[in-house]
Amino acid sequence: MSDIEKKEDQTIEEVKFTLDDCSPELRQVVEFEEVPEELLDMLINVYKASEPTSREAWDQLPASAQNVLDNFEQFHALIALSQSYSGVDFLGEMQETEKPSDMTDEEYTDYKAVMLDKVLHNCVKDMCKQLKKARRNPPMKREFQEIFKK
16 A cells, blocks of 8 residues: 555544633633534634634733733633624625625635635624723623623
């Protein structure tokens, strides 16, 4: 058997994360928001993939906005949830949208990827705006904190 045949014969192991592989803060968000089972895989994968972007946004927030939450992990969990729901909504809308006749399949795929990236980026921006607003709005601040009370 050649090396190529051996490589083709080997099965590729897919890494499957569970909530146990994630922070307690994400588990709290899932429980508090009663995230449906069907969304968990996507949420966990978004959570794992979005950490660098979430960290960058967190580091750029003023300390007064960071203080609305207890730590970065809470922020990261909220971002992942927001991105998951927004991503599902966007993908659902795109399935109902016909490809423009002047676009190739590849162009349309690229367009969808760029638009999805914008949707996910907007989730981060929106969460940052909400935290900045919450620092001067006690009821809004309590709403954020309520999610993470044990």
